[in-house]
Amino acid sequence: MNTLLEVRGVSKRFGGLVAVSDVSFSINEGEILGLIGPNGAGKTTLFNVVNGVYKADQGAITFAGKDITRCSPDQVVHLGLARTHQIVKPLNDLTVLDNVTVGACFGREYLDKTEARKVAAEVLQQVGLGDRVDMLARSLTIAGKKRLEVARALAAKPKLLLLDEVLAGLNPTEVATMIELVRKIRDSGISVLMIEHLMQAIMSLSDRIVVLNLGRKLAEGKPDEVVHNSAVVEAYLGFPDAVHKMTLAGKLTWRK
Amino acid sequence: MILRRPFFWIILLVAAGFIYAPLHGNNVSLREDLILIAIAIILASNLNLMIGYTGYVNFGHIVFYGLGGYVGLYLTTMRGWNLVLSALVAGAVVSFCAFLFGLAILRLRGAYFALATIGILQAVQAFVSNFDPWGRSTGMYLSFESYRPLGGARHALWITYYLIVAVMALSMIVSLTIKNSKFGLGLFAIREDEDAAVVLGVNATVYKAIVYSVSAFLPAVAGALMFFKNGMIDPSIAFEYMLSLEGIVMLMLGGQGSVIGAALGGALYEKLRSYLLTSPVLSNFHLVIAGGLLLLVVLFAPGGLIGWLYRLVPRARKVIE
Numbered sequence: 001m002n003t004l005l006e007v008r009g010v011s012k013r014f015g016g017l018v019a020v021s022d023v024s025f026s027i028n029e030g031e032i033l034g035l036i037g038p039n040g041a042g043k044t045t046l047f048n049v050v051n052g053v054y055k056a057d058q059g060a061i062t063f064a065g066k067d068i069t070r071c072s073p074d075q076v077v078h079l080g081l082a083r084t085h086q087i088v089k090p091l092n093d094l095t096v097l098d099n100v101t102v103g104a105c106f107g108r109e110y111l112d113k114t115e116a117r118k119v120a121a122e123v124l125q126q127v128g129l130g131d132r133v134d135m136l137a138r139s140l141t142i143a144g145k146k147r148l149e150v151a152r153a154l155a156a157k158p159k160l161l162l163l164d165e166v167l168a169g170l171n172p173t174e175v176a177t178m179i180e181l182v183r184k185i186r187d188s189g190i191s192v193l194m195i196e197h198l199m200q201a202i203m204s205l206s207d208r209i210v211v212l213n214l215g216r217k218l219a220e221g222k223p224d225e226v227v228h229n230s231a232v233v234e235a236y237l238g239f240p241d242a243v244h245k246m247t248l249a250g251k252l253t254w255r256k
Numbered sequence: 257m258i259l260r261r262p263f264f265w266i267i268l269l270v271a272a273g274f275i276y277a278p279l280h281g282n283n284v285s286l287r288e289d290l291i292l293i294a295i296a297i298i299l300a301s302n303l304n305l306m307i308g309y310t311g312y313v314n315f316g317h318i319v320f321y322g323l324g325g326y327v328g329l330y331l332t333t334m335r336g337w338n339l340v341l342s343a344l345v346a347g348a349v350v351s352f353c354a355f356l357f358g359l360a361i362l363r364l365r366g367a368y369f370a371l372a373t374i375g376i377l378q379a380v381q382a383f384v385s386n387f388d389p390w391g392r393s394t395g396m397y398l399s400f401e402s403y404r405p406l407g408g409a410r411h412a413l414w415i416t417y418y419l420i421v422a423v424m425a426l427s428m429i430v431s432l433t434i435k436n437s438k439f440g441l442g443l444f445a446i447r448e449d450e451d452a453a454v455v456l457g458v459n460a461t462v463y464k465a466i467v468y469s470v471s472a473f474l475p476a477v478a479g480a481l482m483f484f485k486n487g488m489i490d491p492s493i494a495f496e497y498m499l500s501l502e503g504i505v506m507l508m509l510g511g512q513g514s515v516i517g518a519a520l521g522g523a524l525y526e527k528l529r530s531y532l533l534t535s536p537v538l539s540n541f542h543l544v545i546a547g548g549l550l551l552l553v554v555l556f557a558p559g560g561l562i563g564w565l566y567r568l569v570p571r572a573r574k575v576i577e
Contacts, residue, residue, distance in 0.1 A: 085455070
């Protein structure tokens with residue numbers, strides 16, 4: 001399999017705080033990679049470094065064979081790397097359709113407005129907002145806004161999609177449809193890097209998982225390797241044999 | 257296509273009206289009224305590109321008009337250039353200056369950007385007040401000779417009027433074109449959330465610098481024409497801070513972000529102002545009333561006349577641009 005994104009030895013400091021420290025990982029084409037870790041582990045900062053919102057203090061990032069370490073976010077999108085935001089950023093006074101048209105207009109294919117509208121309408125259908133196109137983005141529900149984030153990123157026709165907690169704040173039904181959507185996105189040939197706190201979801205979706213803690217990479221591997229890694233368990237729960245005990249007690253089942 | 261937009265034809269119709277009305281019976285006083293309205297529409301429409309489209313409040317917009325006036329008058333009087341060429345060159349020069357200013361100050365946001373625009377206005381005014389070739393604080397006067405190529409003063413004034421009306425129509429057409437373009441969509445995205453826009457692929461730095469420079473071009477051309485018509489210029493009338501503020505009032509009144517709103521606001525406010533200024537009782541209060549009006553609009557109809565209409569009839573959003 002070909003490597004799509006490679007992150008090598010990336011660090012990011014804010015004054016004295018080291019938010020991300022010497023993190024390396026890679027994503028292959030067609031893969032879903034989960035990024036997990038306790039609050040404050042540096043997951044979102046890592047996203048921001050990858051898509052160019054922040055500049056890495058150290059390390060290098062290559063995407064589809066190009067060095068994007070010094071690229072700005074808009075350049076990164078043109079290369080085919082789109083993202084969503086954990087805290088949704090709808091363009092409130094524009095319609096849902098216009099929001100997504102922005103994504104298509106300025107994405108990888110840099111479409112003109114007429115074509116971008118067509119793409120936007122298709123993508124909105126795909127994420128289940130097909131009946132909301134003429135609404136103002138501000139009047140969507142939170143679940144709608146999360147879908148809008150995904151739709152805008154998809155309209156850019158990315159090769160790699162960064163999803164930052166798209167499941168947070170959704171009710172169980174909404175979570176289920178969103179998980180279905182992420183699967184469909186992967187099946188359409190787009191690789192996904194996702195941050196998620198909802199363990200059950202990310203365990204079942206991801207091909208591989210990277211665990212961050214205090215800005216460092218703690219572990220990497222297949223979902224069940226990761227959950228049984230004692231360093232990971234300690235980071236999350238505070239004592240190493242918790243998983244073992246809970247599994248014995250039948251309280252922990254990761255597989256579907 | 258712009259030709260399929262009904263508002264394109266409405267704009268042309270309005271411009272035709274502006275040309276025809278004073279011609280009928282050679283009504284010079286009506287012409288002078290309309291010229292002020294045209295200037296108000298030009299200023300408000302171009303300011304709308306910054307405030308209404310991009311979300312950047314420019315308190316120093318008048319600097320473009322004044323600088324355009326200076327460059328234009330300098331070229332016509334001192335260099336003996338023809339009027340149209342001088343006005344276009346004035347537009348280009350000022351537009352280029354704006355591009356450079358823009359690259360410098362457009363990294364600021366919100367109140368800081370607004371403050372920087374005031375700074376630019378003050379700095380340019382201070383520079384011009386001390387600039388020898390432009391007559392320092394006494395300014396420049398047009399020699400009567402300059403009217404001769406246009407067939408004498410009387411003719412020249414009419415020609416200048418037509419040109420200003422053309423610039424007015426052009427201002428609205430530019431607003432309309434940008435509003436419906438991909439460029440405009442990028443600007444709206446910046447207005448709504450600049451960080452999100454950049455992540456979606458909009459090159460905000462370049463877009464802002466371009467729109468800032470575009471918003472300078474036609475006001476500068478209008479300034480060149482207007483001060484040619486007035487025959488004199490000095491720093492205090494060229495860079496009249498009050499007019500800069502009134503531009504914002506016009507925009508808020510009509511409805512920022514809307515092509516028609518900006519034009520309507522400009523025309524209505526100018527009408528109101530000239531009424532107040534000439535009224536014996538109220539003439540000293542016109543700024544008080546302007547301030548009060550702004551307060552009322554901001555409090556009760558933050559979207560201006562057009563915004564109020566949009567709220568009343570949501571479908572109007574699609575029809576009225």
